[in-house]
Amino acid sequence: MTQLPRTETGPLSLNWGAPDPLVRGPVIGTRSNAQHRNVLGAHSGPHATYRALAIASGALHPAQKPDLTLTKPTDIIGPYPQWFKPGRIVSLDPFGAVVADAFRNYIAEGFDIRPTIAITKAHILVPEIVDAINVGRLKPDGKILKEKGDCVVTKAAIDQVWHLPGIASRFGITDELLRHALVEQAGMDRELVERKDLEVFLPPIPGSTVYIFGDPAKLADPSTPLTARVHDECNGSDVFGSDICVCRPYLMHAIEECIRGTQAGGVGVIVYFRKEGRALGEVTKFLAYNTRKRQEGGDTADRYFACTENVAGVQDMRFQQLMPDVLHWLGVSRIHRLFSMNPEKYEAIVQSGIEVIERIPIPPELVPFEAQVEVAAKIAAGYYTPADQSNVVPLSQTKGRDLG
Amino acid sequence: MTQLPRTETGPLSLNWGAPDPLVRGPVIGTRSNAQHRNVLGAHSGPHATYRALAIASGALHPAQKPDLTLTKPTDIIGPYPQWFKPGRIVSLDPFGAVVADAFRNYIAEGFDIRPTIAITKAHILVPEIVDAINVGRLKPDGKILKEKGDCVVTKAAIDQVWHLPGIASRFGITDELLRHALVEQAGMDRELVERKDLEVFLPPIPGSTVYIFGDPAKLADPSTPLTARVHDECNGSDVFGSDICVCRPYLMHAIEECIRGTQAGGVGVIVYFRKEGRALGEVTKFLAYNTRKRQEGGDTADRYFACTENVAGVQDMRFQQLMPDVLHWLGVSRIHRLFSMNPEKYEAIVQSGIEVIERIPIPPELVPFEAQVEVAAKIAAGYYTPADQSNVVPLSQTKGRDLG
Numbered sequence: 040m041t042q043l044p045r046t047e048t049g050p051l052s053l054n055w056g057a058p059d060p061l062v063r064g065p066v067i068g069t070r071s072n073a074q075h076r077n078v079l080g081a082h083s084g085p086h087a088t089y090r091a092l093a094i095a096s097g098a099l100h101p102a103q104k105p106d107l108t109l110t111k112p113t114d115i116i117g118p119y120p121q122w123f124k125p126g127r128i129v130s131l132d133p134f135g136a137v138v139a140d141a142f143r144n145y146i147a148e149g150f151d152i153r154p155t156i157a158i159t160k161a162h163i164l165v166p167e168i169v170d171a172i173n174v175g176r177l178k179p180d181g182k183i184l185k186e187k188g189d190c191v192v193t194k195a196a197i198d199q200v201w202h203l204p205g206i207a208s209r210f211g212i213t214d215e216l217l218r219h220a221l222v223e224q225a226g227m228d229r230e231l232v233e234r235k236d237l238e239v240f241l242p243p244i245p246g247s248t249v250y251i252f253g254d255p256a257k258l259a260d261p262s263t264p265l266t267a268r269v270h271d272e273c274n275g276s277d278v279f280g281s282d283i284c285v286c287r288p289y290l291m292h293a294i295e296e297c298i299r300g301t302q303a304g305g306v307g308v309i310v311y312f313r314k315e316g317r318a319l320g321e322v323t324k325f326l327a328y329n330t331r332k333r334q335e336g337g338d339t340a341d342r343y344f345a346c347t348e349n350v351a352g353v354q355d356m357r358f359q360q361l362m363p364d365v366l367h368w369l370g371v372s373r374i375h376r377l378f379s380m381n382p383e384k385y386e387a388i389v390q391s392g393i394e395v396i397e398r399i400p401i402p403p404e405l406v407p408f409e410a411q412v413e414v415a416a417k418i419a420a421g422y423y424t425p426a427d428q429s430n431v432v433p434l435s436q437t438k439g440r441d442l443g
Numbered sequence: 444m445t446q447l448p449r450t451e452t453g454p455l456s457l458n459w460g461a462p463d464p465l466v467r468g469p470v471i472g473t474r475s476n477a478q479h480r481n482v483l484g485a486h487s488g489p490h491a492t493y494r495a496l497a498i499a500s501g502a503l504h505p506a507q508k509p510d511l512t513l514t515k516p517t518d519i520i521g522p523y524p525q526w527f528k529p530g531r532i533v534s535l536d537p538f539g540a541v542v543a544d545a546f547r548n549y550i551a552e553g554f555d556i557r558p559t560i561a562i563t564k565a566h567i568l569v570p571e572i573v574d575a576i577n578v579g580r581l582k583p584d585g586k587i588l589k590e591k592g593d594c595v596v597t598k599a600a601i602d603q604v605w606h607l608p609g610i611a612s613r614f615g616i617t618d619e620l621l622r623h624a625l626v627e628q629a630g631m632d633r634e635l636v637e638r639k640d641l642e643v644f645l646p647p648i649p650g651s652t653v654y655i656f657g658d659p660a661k662l663a664d665p666s667t668p669l670t671a672r673v674h675d676e677c678n679g680s681d682v683f684g685s686d687i688c689v690c691r692p693y694l695m696h697a698i699e700e701c702i703r704g705t706q707a708g709g710v711g712v713i714v715y716f717r718k719e720g721r722a723l724g725e726v727t728k729f730l731a732y733n734t735r736k737r738q739e740g741g742d743t744a745d746r747y748f749a750c751t752e753n754v755a756g757v758q759d760m761r762f763q764q765l766m767p768d769v770l771h772w773l774g775v776s777r778i779h780r781l782f783s784m785n786p787e788k789y790e791a792i793v794q795s796g797i798e799v800i801e802r803i804p805i806p807p808e809l810v811p812f813e814a815q816v817e818v819a820a821k822i823a824a825g826y827y828t829p830a831d832q833s834n835v836v837p838l839s840q841t842k843g844r845d846l847g
Contacts, residue, residue, distance in 0.1 A: 085649060088631075088646050105755065107754075162813065163684045217499050244647075290682075326514040328563045356502075
């Protein structure tokens with residue numbers, strides 16, 4: 040293994056986008072060795088705060104390093120050509136899953152190098168899939184879908200790693216402006232504007248989780264039919280089944296279609312992004328719900344987006360332009376069936392160079408009655424639907440419950 | 444409405460724990476008016492980063508203020524005596540839901556004062572509850588539980604608001620040490636150590652969501668039977684049904700019991716804390732899964748906790764000592780049936796002055812086969828169970844799947 044030239048005490052340099060991991064260099068986020076650290080921020084997204092509490096209270100030694108011996112990925116992802124195309128991946132580290140192997144000599148030397156991606160295998164057992172088997176819509180095959188309804192998946196957890204010049208470029212702004220906004224508007228450390236020599240930032244926000252159905256290597260084969268959904272977190276629906284939106288029903292439908300597609304010789308992927316409430320957070324979301332329900336005329340589809348904007352100043356903060364990075368990490372170049380109606384997601388994917396053959400909206404029978412307001416508003420705003428919309432009920436008459 | 448004496452340009456002062464909201468003062472986290480801001484950090488937890496992106500990219504004006512006109516809580520929570528007992532609530536703002544009302548004159552003057560809590564009503568529809576109705580375990584009553592299985596709840600989203608001296612005291616450390624750890628270990632703004640005049644911090648971590656079954660006012664009545672679960676986020680199980688743990692099954696069981704208890708004249712509460720993977724995050728969690736599965740002898744209960752500690756340096760970072768704050772915000776002084784086996788949760792609740800009459804473990808038939816490892820390990824480590832444990836299988840023989 041070659042070693043890069045470096046000074047005795049200086050950080051290992053990072054050359055974002057380089058194909059050889061040793062030329063690219065490891066992301067070193069250690070907070071206990073300022074000489075080694077070569078990025079801004081701290082590991083583990085928002086969980087860095089809990090780590091600080093653990094250290095402050097004496098539960099964790101600040102110099103603790105993870106034992107990575109048995110942690111390596113269960114499946115190899117990449118490397119793929121997209122990893123090295125300039126500006127194609129700017130919000131995660133494509134080498135994040137293989138640091139224990141790629142940088143083993145540095146780790147042996149004492150560098151604290153941590154995975155920002157972890158890949159494992161799991162069986163998932165969701166009631167909607169069990170129901171689909173019970174009514175005969177799905178049939179267990181013993182391999183992908185087991186008799187009891189559990190489904191075998193490969194899954195990856197991904198922390199965000201931001202290449203600041205690349206992020207800025209994605210938004211059409213300068214690196215300087217981006218850094219100042221993070222410091223001034225989000226209250227982040229001034230190091231962001233002071234250390235221009237560091238180009239990579241570990242932001243205090245959560246990342247994403249990838250669920251893969253079938254052979255992960257086939258995600259990169261454009262001739263293997265790929266079923267996909269890119270899903271943005273909605274705890275109220277995803278976990279608690281709130282009937283005001285279609286988040287869980289659409290997600291579960293996509294899981295069912297991933298299973299069906301994989302059984303037919305294809306492959307499936309669900310990416311779950313931790314961007315609660317259009318990345319506005321749940322407090323803002325609930326404030327907007329109250330505004331919708333209390334406005335004159337009640338909760339009607341024609342006022343759906345305006346209510347969020349009244350509270351948040353914007354309709355959405357999810358910034359889908361960063362979303363396709365994870366698809367490129369997986370090597371995806373063609374999606375045969377995309378389970379999303381969101382035009383911003385679609386455009387972000389297509390503009391990043393991935394072909395989308397078909398978009399499939401949520402089947403109407405899966406839309407909770409109360410969520411008709413959301414769906415009608417979204418279709419009127421340009422969300423994808425193949426159905427003839429000429430006969431739909433006027434937006435002002437698609438109306439939800441009051442707060443009663 | 445009285446106005447506190449203040450200088451023309453200085454911040455409104457904060458007197459944490461004061462019963463009169465005007466004496467306590469509003470939490471002002473604005474990043475666009477340094478003269479007004481009286482706390483450290485930024486609003487909306489991790490979502491502040493997305494707000495910075497929105498401003499940097501021109502989607503949002505930095506001086507935008509929310510229109511709070513129609514956002515007020517659907518239900519009044521408190522005030523309760525616990526709100527003003529010194530040190531009882533240190534990680535949320537008990538007045539966070541009523542700022543539009545309590546501080547309306549300041550808001551009219553131009554202060555940007557935002558809710559850190561939002562309270563709304565919802566119908567939740569989860570497949571496990573529908574199943575419980577279908578097999579006759581639950582019966583719709585038309586009020587709490589509707590015919591189709593949707594359940595009427597009041598829910599509250601809560602952002603974290605930290606009173607730093609109170610947080611430090613909860614951990615038995617100095618305010619000084621806490622501030623330094625947040626800056627040095629989590630990479631937060633140095634303002635934390637420089638601005639000792641500011642005692643309150645809005646951390647970049649997510650908060651919690653409260654689901655209330657029945658009359659929210661009765662949560663504070665110790666004679667009304669209260670069913671409760673304090674649940675820590677586990678996306679892999681809560682949403683995707685991973686069979687390696689009991690998170691979703693226990694949560695859904697608790698929801699069923701909250702409904703049953705409310706139908707019988709009681710009240711129920713579920714608090715969902717965004718502390719993914721024991722607050723270590725999902726990357727660390729998946730690394731620990733791989734270690735469990737790959738170790739010599741396979742995934743056995745006797746090695747369950749050691750595997751996480753090998754990777755993370757600690758077994759757990761959830762810091763349950765902050766968790767009871769939300770129960771005190773709700774006015775809870777007695778829990779009749781607590782659906783948790785976790786001794787740290789129990790001790791934190793009891794030590795904070797709340798009586799717990801009965802603890803109820805997850806029914807064995809709800810434990811996925813693969814999650815036997817977790818449950819056996821936890822019971823051996825002191826998790827609560829009323830069953831006679833003398834005949835259990837040895838820990839080394841409670842074994843899970845390999846990575847296959």
